[in-house]
Amino acid sequence: MNRLRPDLAKIAQHVPQGTRVLDVGCGDGALMAELQGGKGVDARGIEIDPAEVEKAVARGLSVVQGDANRDLVDYPDGAFDVAILSQTLQTAQRPDFLLYQLLRVGRTVFVSFPNFAYWRMRMALLFQGRMPVVRHLPVSWYETKNIHHLTIDDFLDLSAEMGIAIEDSWFFAGGREIGGANANWRAEHAVFRLSR
Amino acid sequence: MASKDAPSFRKQALPDPLPLDSGRELWGVEVAYESYGELNGARDNAILVFHALTGDQFVASEHPITGKPGWWERMVGPGKPIDTNNYHVICANVLGSCMGSTGPASVAEGGTRYAMQFPVITIRDMVRAQMRLLDVLGIETLHAVVGGSMGGMQALSCAANFPDRTDRVLAIATTARHSAQNIAFHEVGRQAIMADPDWQGGAYYDGKSPDKGLSVARMAAHITYLSEEGLTEKFGRRLQDRPDGSRGSKSFGFDADFQVESYLRHQGISFTDRFDANSYLYITRAMDYFDLAEEHGGRLANAFGNANDTRFCLVSFDTDWLYTTADMREIVHALNAVAAPVSFVELSAPYGHDSFLLDVPALDRVVRGFIG
Numbered sequence: 253m254n255r256l257r258p259d260l261a262k263i264a265q266h267v268p269q270g271t272r273v274l275d276v277g278c279g280d281g282a283l284m285a286e287l288q289g290g291k292g293v294d295a296r297g298i299e300i301d302p303a304e305v306e307k308a309v310a311r312g313l314s315v316v317q318g319d320a321n322r323d324l325v326d327y328p329d330g331a332f333d334v335a336i337l338s339q340t341l342q343t344a345q346r347p348d349f350l351l352y353q354l355l356r357v358g359r360t361v362f363v364s365f366p367n368f369a370y371w372r373m374r375m376a377l378l379f380q381g382r383m384p385v386v387r388h389l390p391v392s393w394y395e396t397k398n399i400h401h402l403t404i405d406d407f408l409d410l411s412a413e414m415g416i417a418i419e420d421s422w423f424f425a426g427g428r429e430i431g432g433a434n435a436n437w438r439a440e441h442a443v444f445r446l447s448r
Numbered sequence: 449m450a451s452k453d454a455p456s457f458r459k460q461a462l463p464d465p466l467p468l469d470s471g472r473e474l475w476g477v478e479v480a481y482e483s484y485g486e487l488n489g490a491r492d493n494a495i496l497v498f499h500a501l502t503g504d505q506f507v508a509s510e511h512p513i514t515g516k517p518g519w520w521e522r523m524v525g526p527g528k529p530i531d532t533n534n535y536h537v538i539c540a541n542v543l544g545s546c547m548g549s550t551g552p553a554s555v556a557e558g559g560t561r562y563a564m565q566f567p568v569i570t571i572r573d574m575v576r577a578q579m580r581l582l583d584v585l586g587i588e589t590l591h592a593v594v595g596g597s598m599g600g601m602q603a604l605s606c607a608a609n610f611p612d613r614t615d616r617v618l619a620i621a622t623t624a625r626h627s628a629q630n631i632a633f634h635e636v637g638r639q640a641i642m643a644d645p646d647w648q649g650g651a652y653y654d655g656k657s658p659d660k661g662l663s664v665a666r667m668a669a670h671i672t673y674l675s676e677e678g679l680t681e682k683f684g685r686r687l688q689d690r691p692d693g694s695r696g697s698k699s700f701g702f703d704a705d706f707q708v709e710s711y712l713r714h715q716g717i718s719f720t721d722r723f724d725a726n727s728y729l730y731i732t733r734a735m736d737y738f739d740l741a742e743e744h745g746g747r748l749a750n751a752f753g754n755a756n757d758t759r760f761c762l763v764s765f766d767t768d769w770l771y772t773t774a775d776m777r778e779i780v781h782a783l784n785a786v787a788a789p790v791s792f793v794e795l796s797a798p799y800g801h802d803s804f805l806l807d808v809p810a811l812d813r814v815v816r817g818f819i820g
Contacts, residue, residue: 272787296789305793306810309761310817314789316780326784 256286258429259364259443262422263336266362266445267293271333274298274358276320276350277340281308288313296332298323321345324353332358341365342398348410355416355448364443369403369436370425388440404436411446420445455512457505457541457548458482462580466543469570475557479581480548481505481540484524485532487587494587495530495819496578496614497539498595498602501731502666502723504547507539508532513722519805522812529816535591542602543577544569544731546724553653553724563726564650571598571738575605579613592616592819596804597771598731601738604779607758608740608751617755618818620763620811621804623775624740624748624782630770633672634732637665641725650726662725663716670715675767675800683708741782748782760790761818763811765803791818 256264260283267273270292275284278297287293297315299305308315316323320337321344335358337350342365344350354361366388367373376384383393391397402410404423411418423430423439430438457480465473482505487494497507497520504511508518508525524530524537541549544566552566582590593614595603600622607617623630644661646652671679686707687696704710744751760783764773773794783790795810797803804811 294789302793302795305791306795306814309791309793310813312817312820314759314791316784316790316792317794318777318780318792323781323784326781328785328787331787 256282257338258424258427259422259441260286260338262424262429262443263338263362263364264290266420267291267334267336269293272296272331273334273336274327274332275336275338276324276354277337277343278304278308278313278315280304281311281313281315283336283338284308284313284315285311320350320353324350324357327357329356330359334358334360334362336362338362338364339366342400342402344400347400347402348414351410351414351416351446355446359447360419361446362443363407363446364441365402365407366398367404367436367439367442368401369405370440371437374437404439404442407442407444411444415448417447418444419447457512459548460581460584462577462584464580466573466577466580468567468573470567472567474543474550474567477543477550477577477580478548478554479540479543479550479577481538481581482507482509483539484508484537485526485535487536491587492589492591493534494536494538494582494590495592495594496582496590496606497524497530497537498575498578498593498599498606499539499542500595500597500599501669501735502719502728503599504545505539505541506547508537511722514718522807523815529812530594530819531816535819538582538585538587540578540581542574542598542731544574544727544734546727549577551724552650552726552730561653563653566726566730568733568737569730570734571601571605572609572743574734575602575609578602579606579610582613588613590614590616592618594618594620594815594819595622596620597622597801598735600771601735601740604740604751605738607755607760608744611752611755611758614758616759616761616818618761618763618815619779621765621768621771621801623738623771624751624779625742625775626736626738627775631736633668634736636668638729638732640664640668641729644725647725650729652725657720658725659717659720662720662723662728663713665716665725665728666719666723667712667716670712672770673800673802675769675798677767678799679708681798683711748778749785752783752786752788756786756788758788759818760788761814762790762792763804763814764792764794765797765800765808766794767798768801768803770801 272294275297284295305317335354422443423435424441459480462477541547544551593603600619603619641661644658647658741748764776780792797808
C-alpha cells in the first residue's frame, strides 16, 4: 500500500480479489486505483467535489460527480459486492438512510469515521467548553463539513437498531492501529465491516 | 452552398440499401470520411468521432472550403488527448449533411437532386450509416466513440443500438432527448429558411440558394451555443466602428450598431458558404426526433441494458444552457440503474455549449484519462 490513509489501507487489505466495489466519497480515487491495480477489482466511485472527480477520471477511473445522499437510490439492489464509505458518514444529511442505501447496493459495507468520544475530545470539551479542534478533526465548528458527529458507541447503537451485522472492526489512534478494548475512549478513527 | 465547385471528398459507397427509422430505404448511400493515425494489425485501436450539427469529417485537418484548421485539432492529433500516434481516428460526415455524404443535395436515381424528396432521417440512421462504413472498413469493435452535442447523441445512440461495436463511449455537452426549448429554437431556424423566397420548396439547387434564411437560422442557433456571460464579456453593449469612420456611435437606423450584431451577421453569412440549407432542415429534424428513452419503451435505462460492460464518460459544462448538467445527470442515473461503469463530471468553463470545442484544459485531462 503506497501511502494510503491507515483506514483506507485497512479497507484495501480486506476487500476480496476481483470484486465489484463502489467507493462513496472516493476523492481523487486513491483507494480505487489501489484496489484496481493490486486486486483486479472493478471499482466505481461517487464524489461530490468536481476538482477531485476530474483528477480521478484523468487517472482512468470510473467516478461520477454526485451526492451520495441523493444518487445512491439509482443503483439497483446488490449491484456491488462491496460498498465503501470512508470518513463521510458524519457529513451525510441522514447517516441512517445512507447506511441503509449502502447495505442495499452492496453486500458487504466498509465504513470509517472519526470518533467524537476519543479522550482528547472529551477533555477538550470538558475543560475548554468549546467544540474541540484537534488533529483528527482539525476544522472549526462553523466551517466543518461534519454535521453529524458520532462516537463508536453511537454507531454500535444505530447498527443494532437497524439490524446491521457487524462482521469486523479496527481502530486507530496516532496513525497506528490499536486494540479494541475501550475503543470508544482510545480510538481516533474506527473502521467497520458490515453486512445486512 | 456553391455546389458546382464542390471539392472532391474521400468517400465510401455502402454496398447495400440503408434501412431507415422512417421505414424507407435509401439506395446508393455514400459516406464521406477522414481518418488519422494508423490502424493496428489487430484492428482494435480505432476511435470514431461523431461531429455536431454543422460539423464535418475534417476533425483534425484543414477544411477544404473555409481553409480553417480542423474543428477539434486541440483534441485530436499526434500527442493530443485523442492521440493519433496510438489510435486510428475516423470521422465521417453524417447522413443528410452536405460534405460528401448522401444528403438532400445529392443526386437521386433519375438524375435530379433529392431536395425535399430526401427521406427524413434520425440520429440512429446516422449511426447506422457509420456502422455500415465500419463494416466496409473491416473494423468490428472500436476502442471508443466520441462526440459533443449532436455527436454525443450519436455516441449514446451507438451505445444503445450497437453496444457490441465499442468499448468506450465519451459523450460531451449532450442530451438523451431534445427538449421543447431545443425543438423551439430549431423551429425558428427552419422557418427562417423556409420563409426565404429563394428556398422554393427546397428546389433551389439550380438557382440562388436561400442564404438569407440559412444565415438567420445560424444566427439564432449561435446564440444558444454561447453563454450570456460569454457574450457580455466579449461584446457587452459595445458599438461597432462605422464604415464612414464614425466610431462607436449609434446610427439611429438598423445597421449593425452593436458589435454583437455584427458578429452574429458574420457568423450567419460565412455559414452559408459551407452549408446547405436543406441539410440544415433535415439534421435539425433528426435532432428534434431524438429521444433515446422513447426508442426503448419509455425508460432510458432500457436503452443501455446491453451496454452495461461498456465504459461511459459524460461531461457537462456549468454555463451550457442548451444541454444542461441536469440533462446529463438523467443519463448518468440511467447508466447507474444498469450498473454500467460510468464517469461523469460537470466542468466549469465560461463559453456555454461551445465549451467542448474551446480551450478548457480540464476537458483535455478528462478525455486523455478516459481514452487511455
